[in-house]
Amino acid sequence: MTPAHFEDLRSQLSFPDSLVFRVTSEYEKYFSDATTYSGKPAAILFARVKEDVQAAVKFCQKNKIPLVPRGAGTGLSGGCVASSDSLLLSTELINHIIVNKPTATAIVGPGAITKTLQDEAAKVGLTYPPDPASFRESTLGGNVAEGAGGLRCRRFGVTKDYVLGLEAVLADGSLLRTGVLGNGSGFGLEDLLQASEGTLGIITEIAFRLIPIPTRGATILVAFDHPTKAAQTVADITAQGIIPTVLEFLDGDAAACSNEYEKNEGLDDAAAILLLETAGQDTTKEIVQIREICERNRCNYLRGETDPERAESLWNVRRNLSKAIKASAAIRISEDVAVPNTQFPVLVDFVAKMNLASPLRINAFGHAGDGNLHVNFLSSSGSETDKELIEQGILTLMKKTVELGGTLTGEHGIGLAKRAYLPLEFDPATLRAMRGIKQVFDPFNILNPGKLLPK
């Protein structure tokens, strides 16, 4: 974008110059998300109100300029990475949170932080259960746009299960308001916009359903000397019909990364770790059952805590795991495939074999209860050869996932990272339908073009 064009942009946008920035290195954090993808947009716009978003979209529609919406940039699929011919639109400043106790609902701006909503809801005895690992920084607009999940989703459902309604700016600048009551009229457009990654509209307000805070149960940390024992334990727990709030799995290498980063005690030789949390009326019974199952599967470490503070300490093994793994190699590509959870042990075993057969380090952790496995491809050298091996590894993983009846992404979105693989999961008819919908919503392809849908 030329300086003249940039000034033209300023003049055409209804929002103040102070919110339109020519891109310089000081905005570096806006060039990428949590992946290795990066791009330098022509300008960065900070919307403060929905009218700002409408103005930006109208400007881009008129001038056929790609517009890339961005929340906190914690995404893991390159969804908010903007190329140099695009404008980046940050919704961080639209971050109001209005919790309504009588209706057990919340109205929030897309820039509101996930944890802030949880804190506000807690003040009136309510909670917003979805908890992506990045919930301390991630925005709710980003959570909805990317179809975020979280650690407690097996029991409580994912982000979309709490969306009662959405307001979004469409490509022509008009405002879509839909489904405020969660079961309203017409097609479920609020649902269609879920996980559409900013390609159909830009979310400007969200109505969430909240629930009473569940009774806290126990947090249980278990280690095994072999992954199969952990996988069997997961299978046994679910076979008993126990639905823990949290059921996290770490393989040996992921555990080692966590130990290195957090200096965990007693887990040095763990070949697999499970982190569980129980909640609800059956919690006491469940704790006993879980302990029995773990011991039957010969765990070599088990610690359970019911005291909130001490329970919190058990979370160290998981909390910064993603950072810990990233820190352990020159290149780290993270995938978040998901399979029906009966297939989870099969997938874990498959990844372990991939790791043994590959010169790369390939480790895995994830939401075992959900069948959602985060697989990390790690290269210490960062060489071109390794990059190629990673590409091949990802394709192998994707094919196996689909073969197991799974999906390419459990909660991270498709973005740039996985669009090429979409045809593995969806037949041509389904892809045609998706392209048709994109055409209806964004005829000039200005809303986050090049994301989600394959070329």
Added chain:
Amino acid sequence: MTPAHFEDLRSQLSFPDSLVFRVTSEYEKYFSDATTYSGKPAAILFARVKEDVQAAVKFCQKNKIPLVPRGAGTGLSGGCVASSDSLLLSTELINHIIVNKPTATAIVGPGAITKTLQDEAAKVGLTYPPDPASFRESTLGGNVAEGAGGLRCRRFGVTKDYVLGLEAVLADGSLLRTGVLGNGSGFGLEDLLQASEGTLGIITEIAFRLIPIPTRGATILVAFDHPTKAAQTVADITAQGIIPTVLEFLDGDAAACSNEYEKNEGLDDAAAILLLETAGQDTTKEIVQIREICERNRCNYLRGETDPERAESLWNVRRNLSKAIKASAAIRISEDVAVPNTQFPVLVDFVAKMNLASPLRINAFGHAGDGNLHVNFLSSSGSETDKELIEQGILTLMKKTVELGGTLTGEHGIGLAKRAYLPLEFDPATLRAMRGIKQVFDPFNILNPGKLLPK
């Protein structure tokens, strides 16, 4: 459809003649749903497997014949009523139910009955919470296609909150399979098909999320000598942050209909009735709070039961209410508007005033916790004048509902009954988007044409 055409149909469909019927009076129940709309289709097809549905759709696509899918025909918006130029496709026979305890999920055919799924799930300690009043007869395919709610939805969410994935036959006969894991890739097409009333595709299989059976609390039946006291009680209960599983409201006339039909005791002079159910860990505390609130609002009848059998008996007042009201007049038109539940008392009051000002009988009952009010327009004579008054009354109700930030239908769908009112709720941009989506999915407009979208 001519006899020749009919034989041609037989010959072109891959499924046996025994499943293709020329329409005669013996099929009368297939001419309508639970509304007064009716139509006599050219033929009735009974699909046994998804391939039957594909064959029927392909035939209709090729010959440009409208195809109307039908479940149990318990719908309340004319969604499955077929005109004489259409084929009616019943999915009743595709009714398999496979409950998977370890994954707490169920795979069902669209013809499976809601209650049957609840019974099957209960056998392994799980439940499917959504419970439309017709749950004993209604099919799950119909529940999903119409966006059904139910009495316990305020606490547990509506039908769509339990759909993990869908299989549907598209207009070109291809099979769409999507979202089996609930948070999969791409646009949420499984969500888009929710409440699309058979206009985008015909559902052939559904994957549902199940939950552990919640601890049963108390069932509480309360009567008041004035509706305002009941409305205030509802407001006070929600203001305390109590979220009952069930919070049903009946106005005086609805209560009288129930008394007439069920011979309820002690409710003769009730000007308003509330039926509540509690569940979950706080149930004992909640029962005390609810009783206090009811007494503070000077209820003149209160009965609470925790024993399942005796609690069940309190349900008589509500169970056959719809039939009771229908039996009380020559014509009964039922609407199911919904408003943010803070506006529920306003709407109840508005309907009461409408009733006073109208020569018609207008009564109301509904899911107070949900803000979902079923308003009945009743005519004893069934005269043309009354029919016109009903039309006017509905329009007035719809306008007020939208003014209160509500929606035309909480759970019954748009179908034929409300399509004309859709522009009251949605702006042109949103309607354009809906029409565009219909065009993408059904370019020849053969899937349940004339339903949902306005002319």
